[in-house]
Amino acid sequence: MIQHEPDREARSPWSQHQEGQTVRLSPLHAQIDHTLRIPGSKSFTNRALIIAALAKGTTRLQGVLQSDDSYWCMKALRELGVHIDVDGDTVTVQGNEGQWAISEAELYVGAAGTVARFLPSALAIGKGVWTLKGSRRMSERPLTVLLNALSSLGCDIQYQENPGSVPLTLQANGLNGGEVTVSGAVSSQFISGLLLAAPYAKEPLMIRIDGEVVQRDYVEMTLDMMRAFGVKPEVQDDGRTIAIQPSVYEARTLSLEPDVSTCGYFWALAALTNGRIRIEGISAQTRQPDIELLHVLEQMGCTITRGETFVEVRGTARLKGGFTVSMQRWSDQTLTLAALAPFADGPITLTDAAHIRHHECDRIAAICQELRKLGIQVEEHEDGLTVHPGQPQPALLDPHDDHRMAMALSLIGARVNGLQIADPGCVSKTCPDFYERWRDLGVGVDFI
Numbered sequence: 141m142i143q144h145e146p147d148r149e150a151r152s153p154w155s156q157h158q159e160g161q162t163v164r165l166s167p168l169h170a171q172i173d174h175t176l177r178i179p180g181s182k183s184f185t186n187r188a189l190i191i192a193a194l195a196k197g198t199t200r201l202q203g204v205l206q207s208d209d210s211y212w213c214m215k216a217l218r219e220l221g222v223h224i225d226v227d228g229d230t231v232t233v234q235g236n237e238g239q240w241a242i243s244e245a246e247l248y249v250g251a252a253g254t255v256a257r258f259l260p261s262a263l264a265i266g267k268g269v270w271t272l273k274g275s276r277r278m279s280e281r282p283l284t285v286l287l288n289a290l291s292s293l294g295c296d297i298q299y300q301e302n303p304g305s306v307p308l309t310l311q312a313n314g315l316n317g318g319e320v321t322v323s324g325a326v327s328s329q330f331i332s333g334l335l336l337a338a339p340y341a342k343e344p345l346m347i348r349i350d351g352e353v354v355q356r357d358y359v360e361m362t363l364d365m366m367r368a369f370g371v372k373p374e375v376q377d378d379g380r381t382i383a384i385q386p387s388v389y390e391a392r393t394l395s396l397e398p399d400v401s402t403c404g405y406f407w408a409l410a411a412l413t414n415g416r417i418r419i420e421g422i423s424a425q426t427r428q429p430d431i432e433l434l435h436v437l438e439q440m441g442c443t444i445t446r447g448e449t450f451v452e453v454r455g456t457a458r459l460k461g462g463f464t465v466s467m468q469r470w471s472d473q474t475l476t477l478a479a480l481a482p483f484a485d486g487p488i489t490l491t492d493a494a495h496i497r498h499h500e501c502d503r504i505a506a507i508c509q510e511l512r513k514l515g516i517q518v519e520e521h522e523d524g525l526t527v528h529p530g531q532p533q534p535a536l537l538d539p540h541d542d543h544r545m546a547m548a549l550s551l552i553g554a555r556v557n558g559l560q561i562a563d564p565g566c567v568s569k570t571c572p573d574f575y576e577r578w579r580d581l582g583v584g585v586d587f588i
């Protein structure tokens with residue numbers, strides 16, 4: 141029934157659903173008119189945790205996300221001897237000034253791209269031997285570009301199964317400085333990973349970026365977070381070269397923004413059901429690239445109010461389609477738009493997102509497959525898809541063990557009676573209580 145067996149080991153204790161569950165959704169019983177708060181950004185959470193671990197002093201983070209991705213990040217850091225105290229969404233981290241207390245350990249990164257791509261460089265600055273393991277899917281996701289860069293800077297990497305992927309053993313004796321060239325054409329996280337550790341290289345490190353970077357704003361988020369902890373990256377050559385002097389992160393007290401990628405599902409729900417959703421604690425000026433969704437919702441006929449500390453979306457009786465949009469900068473919302481598209485009055489084409497074939501699943505193939513199960517006409521392209529207007533028919537859908545597939549497809553369940561999604565627990569990667577939130581907004585949610 142479900143083709144893509146979930147990798148249960150990658151679900152953390154913060155996951156809220158049991159094995160074998162399916163969720164059955166039914167349309168809203170009243171129009172949505174709500175103000176919400178959304179948990180902290182996964183991207184800021186894991187950047188802040190890793191920097192705080194490397195910092196001098198005790199950092200206090202507020203608005204930390206509690207989900208699988210942040211759980212595996214904290215667990216790995218704890219296994220490296222970092223003291224982390226969690227009190228709700230407030231987390232205190234005692235920094236190690238770049239010296240890992242435990243010099244031999246096996247670390248599990250789960251299905252978290254941020255942990256798999258940020259931890260190797262942070263380990264490479266230390267002295268020790270560490271084994272990195274991850275979910276089944278993680279061993280298929282690209283890592284070679286980052287690992288080659290680390291090898292060229294003096295880190296020894298042995299692969300246990302396939303060259304260029306986890307599981308692997310990393311033997312480090314400090315990260316050399318100098319120059320390294322890295323491509324961000326498949327993932328921006330390779331560049332972010334190198335940057336996060338760069339202040340602790342033995343000599344100044346110059347990172348040269350080769351070619352176009354997908355989702356470049358995530359690199360800017362990394363640079364912003366480094367600056368917030370007192371390190372001053374020197375960005376030159378239109379952002380293509382970044383120099384980092386040997387320096388130390390200084391502990392801070394920081395409040396993290398809500399996760400705009402998660403906000404996207406809630407704004408899209410208002411768009412789709414002609415409702416109103418205001419999300420507090422976020423400004424449209426955020427660095428998080430998925431905020432771009434607002435422009436497309438506007439183009440589709442929604443009304444957006446951008447306050448200083450909130451963003452509100454009001455839906456429309458008929459969504460407008462008939463356009464093409466490049467998802468290169470904010471591709472985590474590709475699935476959200478693909479799920480809205482059948483309800484628009486013209487086809488929607490999403491382009492420049494070939495890299496999402498390397499995310500939690502091959503997202504382009506997966507969304508096409510699932511939309512077709514609903515009777516929707518879809519064309520798959522190498523770098524995206526075209527979705528045609530149609531009336532989705534209820535079906536049992538497979539989220540391919542991908543949180544964003546489940547959350548995006550759940551939008552359709554707010555309009556189509558009896559839509560079922562297998563393994564709803566996969567939402568715990570970034571939003572463990574997604575279905576409870578959906579239910580609180582009036583969508584019918586039954587676990588069967």
Ligand SMILES: O=C(O)C1=C[C@@H](OP(=O)(O)O)[C@@H](O)[C@H](O)C1
Nearest residue numbers: 183254327328329354355358472
């Ligand atoms: O650095 C980050 O926090 C992220 C970078 C992006 O990944 P890629 O650059 O690998 O596409 C994004 O899709 C992911 O959800 C978070």
Ligand SMILES: C=C(OP(=O)(O)O)C(=O)O
Nearest residue numbers: 251252253254472499544
């Ligand atoms: C691509 C994603 O995650 P990761 O950090 O694992 O790359 C995502 O959350 O959509």
